[in-house]
Structures are given as C-alpha cells and as structure tokens.
Amino acid sequence: MDIENRLGARARILTPSGISHLDILEGAVFNDDTEPLRTYVQEDVNFDFPETLPLPRLPILENENVRYIDIHDDFKSKAISVGNHIKDGVITEHETFIPINKLPQDVAIFGKSGSGKTYFLARFIAELTVKAKNVGILVLNVAKESQEIFYRDFSKVKYSDDDFHIPYFIDAEKETLKKRLQETATYICASLGLKNVFEKIIYRTEVGFLELKGQLPEYFIGLLRGVETYIRNNPYGPEEQANLLQVFRNRMNTFDEDKVQEVLKITEKLPEWVNNWLNGGKVFLDLSMCSKFVKMLIVNAIFQLVRAVTKDSEAEELKYLIVIDEAHAIIEKPITTNSDDADFIMKEQMAKIFSELLKEYRSRGVGFVIADQSPARLFDDVVSQPSIKVIFREDYPNNLLFSEDPLERQILTQLENRLALVINGATGEKYLVRTINYIL
Structure with missing residues (x-):
C-alpha cells in the first residue's frame, strides 16, 4: 500500500488479536468497548495520492479569470x-x-x-x-x-x-429606399456568384423598374430578366458583352423554377x-x-x-x-x-x-x-x-x-x-x- 506515516513506514493489514473467526461471523467484534484506542493526528499520515495512481486528470488553465462575486x-x-x-x-x-x-x-x-x-x-x-x-x-x-x-x-x-x-425585397421609406436597393443588389450579386460589375447593373435595373412601373417585379425571375434586358440594351465591347450575357444567363437559369419564385415573391x-x-x-x-x-x-x-x-x-x-x-x-x-x-x-x-x-x-x-x-x-x-x-x-x-x-x-x-x-x-x-x- 502507498499510504505512509510521518516516519515513512507503510500501512499494513494487522490480524486483530482476541477475535476469532466465529466472532466475526456472529458480528461480535466490537462488544468490548473499554479497550483504549490510539488517536492519530493529521500530521501522522500522508494523505497525498501518488502520481502513479491511475486517476482521471482534468486540465489546468493557468491564466484564468472567472467571476465569483455578485452571482446572486x-x-x-x-x-x-x-x-x-x-x-x-x-x-x-x-x-x-x-x-x-x-x-x-x-x-x-x-x-x-x-x-x-x-x-x-x-x-x-x-x-x-x-x-x-x-x-x-x-x-x-x-x-x-x-x-x-x-x-x-x-x-x-x-x-x-x-x-x-421570404420576399426578396421589402419596401422602404423614401429616405432609405436607395440604400435598400443597393443592399439588395449587393446580396443578389453575391448569391449568384457574379463579379462586382453586375452589382451596378442590378441596382440600375431596380431603379429603372421603380421609375417605369413604381415597383420591383413581384417575382424574382422578373428582376433577373430585367437585368438581362439592361445588359442587352447597354452593351459593353463585343467580346465582353457576349461573356457578360452568357455568365448571367447561366446563373439566372439556376433560379428559374416555380418553388424559388413562390418563396421569394414580394408581398404586401x-x-x-x-x-x-x-x-x-x-x-x-x-x-x-x-x-x-x-x-x-x-x-x-x-x-x-x-x-x-x-x-x-x-x-x-x-x-x-x-x-x-x-x-x-x-x-x-x-x-x-x-x-x-x-x-x-x-x-x-x-x-x-x-x-x-x-x-x-x-x-x-x-x-x-x-x-x-x-x-x-x-x-x-x-x-x-x-x-x-x-x-x-x-x-x-x-x-x-x-x-x-x-x-x-x-x-x-x-x-x-x-x-x-x-x-x-x-x-x-x-x-x-x-x-x-x-x-x-
């Protein structure tokens, strides 16, 4: 056993004197309570657990700071x-x-x-x-x-x-309308995986819808088709124009399904x-x-x-x-x-x-x-x-x-x-x- 007293002597099991096996079986071990018992003090025994003892160990955080006061x-x-x-x-x-x-x-x-x-x-x-x-x-x-x-x-x-x-656009007050349109163009451009040039195109398309019809299209695909029309009507260089249209049409087709339109539909x-x-x-x-x-x-x-x-x-x-x-x-x-x-x-x-x-x-x-x-x-x-x-x-x-x-x-x-x-x-x-x- 690894429990020692202050002199370094290890604890050992002693056979109690004067107690027979029959006494143990009959529970007659502590009948005589007049025998003086030795009193031990804490210093007499080493209660430290040896490092080799296989106990589970939890981590210790050195520089901790935790609230212990005012936990009422x-x-x-x-x-x-x-x-x-x-x-x-x-x-x-x-x-x-x-x-x-x-x-x-x-x-x-x-x-x-x-x-x-x-x-x-x-x-x-x-x-x-x-x-x-x-x-x-x-x-x-x-x-x-x-x-x-x-x-x-x-x-x-x-x-x-x-x-x-989840409507793709929420109507806004006049003083915040342009800001909301810009934010909407930003997230649509990001969601479609389009480069920054499309963000301006989407925003201008939104503004165009408001000027011509007073509102954005009810369905999301309507806005995307408006963007496609804007690109065709405001062409870049021939090679760049063809690339812009092809890229945008590929992205647009991803969202051209009835379920997406119903989910993103603008409602009052x-x-x-x-x-x-x-x-x-x-x-x-x-x-x-x-x-x-x-x-x-x-x-x-x-x-x-x-x-x-x-x-x-x-x-x-x-x-x-x-x-x-x-x-x-x-x-x-x-x-x-x-x-x-x-x-x-x-x-x-x-x-x-x-x-x-x-x-x-x-x-x-x-x-x-x-x-x-x-x-x-x-x-x-x-x-x-x-x-x-x-x-x-x-x-x-x-x-x-x-x-x-x-x-x-x-x-x-x-x-x-x-x-x-x-x-x-x-x-x-x-x-x-x-x-x-x-x-x-």
Missing part, C-alpha cells in the same frame, strides 16, 4: 448558465454564466463531432427561451436534417412547405413567421433541403429582411437572436483560388456581407449564435468577431485560432466530452467548464 439570484435570472467552473483540475460547484444583455456581441460555439457542442447549444437556447420570453429566436437550419428535435417548442417552417416565404404583408419572430416568437426555419445556390440566396434574403424590419436601439439589450449551426454551409472559405469561379466569388462576397451584418446588428439588439465543427474552414472575421466563444475539443489547425499559448492549444486537443474553454470578451473572463447535462 437576480443576476442568474438574467444570465444563461454555461457550466461548472474547473479550478486547478477540479470540477467545482461554482456555476458560470453569460449575461443575456451581452448576447448582441455574438456567441461562437466550436467543437468536434461528439464533443458536446450541439447539446450545449440546444440547452443554451432552451434556457434562454425560459429566461427571455420576449426575445425572438430564429434558428436557421442550413445543413443537417432532423435537427428540429432539439427545438421542440419552436414553430417549424420547412423550405418544402407552402407557407415558406410580412410572412407570418417574421411577425411571430418580431413579437418574441421562437422559429425554426429548415433550409437543409435547398441546393447550395438557392440556400445562399434565401439566407441573404433573410438577412436583408432583418435589416429592413429592425431598428437601432441605444439600450444594451437582446431583442432578437439568430442561431446558425453548421455555419460552414454558408460562410465557408472557398476551396478554389480561382477568382473567376462562381463559388469563389459567392463565398468571398458572402463573407463581406456577413462581417458587416455582425457589426450592424449589434446596435439593433440582434445577436448571432454561430456553431461549427471546424472554425479554420470559416472566414477569419466570422471566427474573430464574436466576443463570446465556447470551445469544445478541437484539433490542429482549429486549436491555433484561440490562443498563442502552446499549453492552451494542447488543452483544446485533449478536452473530454462536455468540457469547454470559455473566452468571454464582453466580460473579460476566461475559464474552463464542465457543461450541464442536458436530456432531450
């Missing part, structure tokens, strides 16, 4: 629990929190498959639903099917449903799911069955719609939340480096749009929660801009994105399931946690 009931009612703090390799009873009013500064959740990321996200949203009933929560399911099981109490709308609508009233979300409703939009280009167009239309229906707020509060799991489906770096490739152009433009939205939405009380397995696949701004990061187990090169300390990078590769590193730039905290168990 009122604070807890306005904050979301992250998990139990791991102090010096020991899971403590101290619960850590993220204040709800800090969520407009955005949250990023990263971790390998099976590390606990998805269940953490589901529990995070479930707790927010209870503690912030007036906050509208919109979950954009852009990758996996059957994810609605994590959001049982949400209103669910699928791309295949007849009532799935906002879709029901939008009004529900604006009034504090919880909505799950399933885009997992869309093709890549259609999905990008619809997501951009949603972002532009949010831009149009939300307003700046001076108060630091969360009004709306947009959740995107498997974010690489819309904000992944392009594989190719060919700047003429449609996928390259689409993703580069999408990164710029999304980066601007993260900044712009904060002043409107709109927060993003982004989750993904491989942050290194995402654009740098998408990973760096969220102030609050919860990082589960990540291997190289993903672990390089969150620390310059080699030991911290190593910790990220060795985290057990449900253990995570929390970096909260909104409060200046940095710590390790074991997340709360969550059962669907």
